[in-house]
Amino acid sequence: METSVVKESKTLKDSKWIGTALSIFFPCFGFVWAGQYKRGALWLLGLTTSAVLALALLATASVPAWVVFLFVILALGIQLFSYVKSYQRGRMTLKNWAILLAYGLTYYFAPLPTFFIAQAFRISSESMAPTLLGSAKNGQGDRVIANKLSYLLSDPKRGDVIVFDTSKVPNLAKIQGPGFWTYFTFRVIGLPGEDIEIRDGKIFANNHELGPEDWVPPISYVTAEDLSIPSPRTNVSTLEADEYLVLGDNSANAFDSRFWGGVPSAAIVGKVTRVYYPLSRLNSPLFPEEATSQSDLIP
Numbered sequence: 001m002e003t004s005v006v007k008e009s010k011t012l013k014d015s016k017w018i019g020t021a022l023s024i025f026f027p028c029f030g031f032v033w034a035g036q037y038k039r040g041a042l043w044l045l046g047l048t049t050s051a052v053l054a055l056a057l058l059a060t061a062s063v064p065a066w067v068v069f070l071f072v073i074l075a076l077g078i079q080l081f082s083y084v085k086s087y088q089r090g091r092m093t094l095k096n097w098a099i100l101l102a103y104g105l106t107y108y109f110a111p112l113p114t115f116f117i118a119q120a121f122r123i124s125s126e127s128m129a130p131t132l133l134g135s136a137k138n139g140q141g142d143r144v145i146a147n148k149l150s151y152l153l154s155d156p157k158r159g160d161v162i163v164f165d166t167s168k169v170p171n172l173a174k175i176q177g178p179g180f181w182t183y184f185t186f187r188v189i190g191l192p193g194e195d196i197e198i199r200d201g202k203i204f205a206n207n208h209e210l211g212p213e214d215w216v217p218p219i220s221y222v223t224a225e226d227l228s229i230p231s232p233r234t235n236v237s238t239l240e241a242d243e244y245l246v247l248g249d250n251s252a253n254a255f256d257s258r259f260w261g262g263v264p265s266a267a268i269v270g271k272v273t274r275v276y277y278p279l280s281r282l283n284s285p286l287f288p289e290e291a292t293s294q295s296d297l298i299p
Helices: 002-013 019-025 039-057 065-085 094-109 168-178
Strands: 118-122 141-147 163-164 184-189 195-199 202-205 236-238 244-245 268-277
Touching: 019 236, 039 065, 039 118, 118 268, 141 163, 163 244
Parallel strands: none
Antiparallel strands: 118 141, 141 268, 163 184, 163 268, 184 244, 195 202, 195 236
16 A cells, blocks of 8 residues: 555656646746756757747748748747657756746746847727728738848838837827837838928928839828827928838828827837738738729728
8 A cells, every 4th residue: 555655656746747738838848847958958949949930031021921831830840849748757856946947037037039030019000001900990900020120230211111119209208198108000201301291192302202113102191280180290390310200001090290200210119021910911012002092092
């Protein structure tokens, strides 16, 4: 009877499923449970590398969706296989508890490598319709990827669709109030140092009319005054040396630079490069080349 109790206790202590369960919350930690530290580190390196590659490819507009899909499958396959390999006997020694604590703090509080490459966002409004659809149009809002490395070696270009932090836009931060911040997505229209004017539905930069050849969508823009909404600026905006004027493609329904001015370069998170969800909207064009008027832009 005494021998049976000892065997039960040992079986519970060395249960294989515990390593797999730990790996669900802490990827590849099952190898630590089994005392295979180097093997666990190699599996974690492989899993992280495949995830970083998949996200980097997803954030690169020129990469076909099927290539991205293959790398996503590879990353998921490595993770699934790590669960299988984690199904082995082990025990939580004092050393393993220390590693688990350090791993957990690092995993949940330190930024992951993918954070520095790209970030996913959900479009909630119709300010950029029909280029980007909010929840009112498709029930959930487009999910997009912003490439954070886009402007590492170059500046934003006219026509780019960008994501920026509203708390770092002075006039916008005042309107929203202290302690409030979010992310907005709009198209870059005005570049640093330019005088931007909306006149007769057209955009002028330093008195030069902008069009599709300048990567400005062929839509009819309206001024803030036309919308009868109070604005701290007129329809003429002189941008500072590090400011960008951004406008929504859905000009009649966009709370954009017409109301709160330019976006400092420090506020820009990255360039939107791809719609990745819903799948019916996968790789939707970010430039509405077919649109010729404001009415064409609102489905």
